[in-house]
Amino acid sequence: TVGAVALDSHGNLAAATSTGGITNKRYGRVGDTPIIGSGTYADNETCAVSCTGIGEQFIKFNVAYDIAARIKYKGESVEKASLENIENRLNKDDGGLIVVDKYGNYSLPFNSNGMYRGIYCSDGVFDVKVW
C-alpha cells in the first residue's frame, strides 16, 4: 500500500492512499486501507492521515478518523493521537500510518518492524527510511 499526506502553502491538507491489497485474497475483498475514515482522511481543521497495513483492522477501529477526532475533540497532539491508535488500539504488526496536522506537525508511527516512508518539510528535511 502506498500513500501520501500534505500541507500546502495555503494551509490546506490532503490525503491519498492506493493499494493492491493482499496476495491470494478472495476476489471482492476490499481493504489495506483506502477507505475514507478508516485508512484515509483529511480535514483542514485537524489533520491528514494515510494508513498502511491489515485493512480489516483499520476498518474496525476507524483509525484515520479516530486520529482526527482525538485532535479535534480532545485536543491531543498529532503524535499522541496517532500513537494511541498504533500502540493501544491496533495489534502489534498491524501496520503504520502517516499524519500531518494543520500546523505542520507530523508523525509516522508503525507497529511492524519497518515501514517504507519519506518526509519532505520546507524547513530543510528530505529523507526516506525503512526501519
Added chain:
Amino acid sequence: MNKLVLLIHGGAGNIKKSDSEEKFKRHLKGLKASLEAGRKILEEGGTALDAVIASVKVMEDDPSFNAGKGSVFTHNEKNEMDAAVMDGKTLNNGAVSGVSNVKNPILLAKKVLEYKDHSFLANEGALEFAKENGLDIVDNEYFKTEVRYNQLLKARGEKKIALDHDIDEEKYG
C-alpha cells in the same frame, strides 16, 4: 509562506534487513521520486491535493510497490485495486475498490472526488466511470510482475493469504 509538509509511505511490515541491497535501493529510489514529485508541486504553490496525487501516482507506476503496476494478485490471478483521496479544504472525497484494468486507481479516485453525486464506486461501475472520464485502461498483463506472481503461487501452495510484497518479508498492505 506557510510551512510545507509532505509525507509518504510505501507499505509496512516485517521487513528483513537481510534482503538484498539492490532491492532496498530500488525501494528507496522509488520513495525519493515520489517525494520529489509532490515536493515540486508544493514548492511551486500547488495544492496539497495535487501533491498527494502526484506522489501516489509515482509509486503506482513503480513495480516495487503494491499499488498500480506491481499490485499483488487475487486468488484467481487478477489484480483488484483500491484507492482513496480526500481534500481537507472541501471535505470532498473519492474512493474506488475492486478496480481492475485502470492504470492509475488514484486518478480514478480523484475523478470520483470531483464527481459531486457519489463518493465511492466499485468494480465494473468504477471501470465504466474510468472509461467515461478518459483514464488510461490497460490489460491485466500490465500489472503483472514475476515477483508478485511467484508470491501468489507460494501463497496458494501454502493455502494462505500473504500481506503485500515478498511473502518472506511478511510485509503488509
